[in-house]
Amino acid sequence: MDYKRDIPLAITFLVGVIAIGDYYTGIEAVTQTFNVIKNWGIVLQGFALGLGAVNLFRVHGRRVSARKEGTDWVFSAVLLIMLAVHIVIGLMTGQYEQGETYNWLYNSIYLPISSTMYSSLAFYMAYGAYKVLRARNFDAALLFITAVLVIIGNTPMFPAIYPGFFHMREWIFGPIVSGAYRGVRIGIGIEAVVLGIKTLIGMETGYLGRR
Amino acid sequence: MSIWEKLTGLPREIVMTLVMISIIIPALNPLGLPLMTGQMSQDWYDAVDALPEGSVILFDIGYGSGGYPSLGPGNIAAFHQMFDKDLKIVIMATALEGTLMYPLVMAGVDPEGNYGAVYGEDYVFIGYVAGTQTAMAGVLGDLHDLVTNDYQGNPISSMPILDDVNGADDIDLVAYVTTSGDIAEGWVYQAYSQYSMDVVGGTLSMMTTSIKPYYDSGQLLGIMDGIKGAADLEFLTGHAGDAIVSSDILTFSQTLVLIFIAVGNISWFMSKKEVKS
Amino acid sequence: MVTMDPQIWLAAFFTIAATSYAFRDNVVFKFAEYTFIGVAAAHQIVMGVKNIRDYGWTKIMEGQIIYVVVFVLGIMLYARFHREYYWLYRFPIAFLVGNGVGISIRAAIHSDFIVQISETAKTPLITGDALGTINALITFVGAVTAIVHFIFTQEKLHEGAIGYIPKIGRWLMLLAFGASFGNTVMSRFGMYQGRVVFLLRDWLQII
């Protein structure tokens, strides 16, 4: 027996089966055990949140200490400084993200970057619409038709001129979207369940990492 | 070079600048075009409206700064409706940045000033809980066993709103607003499938189609479809805000996109014709 | 007048820096990006520690000594960075995976599979009015043919005249994807508008 792999696999199976048992059975002991598992899981997830930062410290720490050609290491240094400063300010006060300084930093740095980065995809959308969105073949033409109709329906000016544009959009979100996406949903649902069962019975072991 | 080739050959910078202008102009001069309410947001509104006074809502802030521009206005409008109806709101965050979105939203709602609501009696914010679906199951399972403090570390034992709220049985409606597919599906799994609870969900417009099957089968009673859904809710609740303003921006920017699509496709067909002839 | 608030200046700088990427990759963007990565990871740590305090440490303080085990498991997660003892991290990760999988599939089979089939099965194909019937038929055909499209081990379903069934599924899905694409355009512009308003109102103060 390879206890370095088999015990974790047993843990996965056991915990998973208790979670399932909690849902399907009325056995009090199972429900209470699962309550403990849930509460433990929430704390463990808290620990897991630090993994990313440790990884960054390793990767970028190495880059900074190597100082290889180019300016890349300068950016790595920026990253590490920002990382360290925010951690210190967040933890030092005992108020975490509610601390005044932390809040100030958050609103001046994190919030503007993050909200701009995702929304600046609008420019890609526009450029993509201009350069790439073509009715180039039958498949693309189908997608093209509903895309244009939905954009028209979503643009307040057009329904203001003729309400039918909006009703058209609502209709597309009716049977067309409902039918096809229901099929897709059933497919991904069963895929997730099969994968989950395979994980519980130890046939998917990627999460254990290298052998 | 034909006119069509020139039109499709605009450099990236010019296209981007045109887009930028199409966003700035309406921000300076709003048009105030009328809105047509979508059925999905109407259903969200009705689901909340149907609750008797004093009902308890569990509200999840499942987005961060990346989603705030799109979902924040809708969140504010949703809170307006709930406070206006004297509902009790237990707020939580499954998103890491949720606790930092909370003050932004509350600044727009001002429950104390507008509705005379009292923190701890009419609403409470229990803060961020890690683990997404585990967090949902935890809060719905045995709230007091899990949570001891609110987001600022004050003990919840001193808050009357939670005296009678122990878990799913004491909650009348789950409402969430999120940018994450995992959270959007998670509430259906944990609240609807586990406890047959009523759930309404708000997501980015790009996610709406994917969670639509849940709405069709009654697992979600209503959907707030991104900024459009937010504008609908602002309109229905009578609290015009950022979402309605953004409708004007959509008129300009999306018309520009439609022109881009038209130019791109016409020139593409033209150039194909030329090659053939 | 332009604002004098340093916080708004900082936020405006980072807004412009993050936007600049859409035009061209540049060093200012790169600075904003690395800052973002660092701050995001720091925020995770801050929230992680708070989460551990709220849901773990308080329990130990209340006398539930068993939570010491959770702390040990939590620390074991970090063994993955150790050359020799990395395998220790498998114990807590196995716990998390078992819990995560169990909690989601137990309901997914209901929400995503059975309820969805049931919804199709209980909807009559012919309703009182013509539009209702058309809608019901399109929904039904869309749901069924889309599933057929995703069957890969039954060759017969994709040959000859029957082969049109999965094709119809693909076409209907593409129509639905178009709707999703069109809606996303709205999503993104709606989002960027917030940043423009910030720049014009809070920073430049011209609206």
Next chain:
Amino acid sequence: MAILTEGRIVPLVALILVWVAVYIAINMGKEGKIKVRRIAGLDAIEEVVGRSVEMGRPVFDIIGMGTFTDSYATQTVAGLSILNYVAGLSARLGADLVAPQASVDVMPVAIELVRDAYNVEGKLDELNVDEQLPYLSGTQFAWASGIIGMAARRKPAGNIMIGPFWAESMMFAETFDRIGAMQVGGTARTYQIPFFAALCDYCLIGEEIFAAGAYVSGEPSQIGTIAAQDWYKLVAIALSIVGALLSTVGVNIIAELLAR
């Protein structure tokens, strides 16, 4: 008190039968009793590699920024199977393959698979791992800008993106199209499928990526998994059709049965 919760018997039976079905299907897969259909997307992939050889420009294969520990692991595995296939094609036809990496967990496996593929073709000496499988970043926008920068410098003639993708899908599809690359995209993340469908020359929709991965890898475990899912889908189709027909004539027996 009942041992089984009321209204949940059908889901429980369905869940347990998944276990049985997976076992049977994988055994059938091992015995070679199951054939996965070759989907059209694979021909498109061959065309992309061939075109890159003709034009003497690189071909990109991006498997996304998924890891083995997240819930998109199977998509990453499908992406890796395709990468192995593309590496084999590239080695055989002499294409310059570039496969940037985003996950420290996945990268060693990707290297191993590409090395294998080159080895099978006897071209191991032509592989330069550091150049062809560079590590970029595991953070979304750093990863995206890394890819976009590489694309602008290397001007690939083709791009294959199969695996889990997030908001960066749009940026990739648009960038590679701009530099004139032929693209095949595929993901099972439903939110991103529309972008690939709109902007790529060929798109593998949803679970097609698993079928493609299983087809090229020939692994019984992957093939069996697909067969087990197919059986469930056949049941779903049968119940839907029979149920809808019955409820049209006023009999609601299927939905009632499923609610048990």
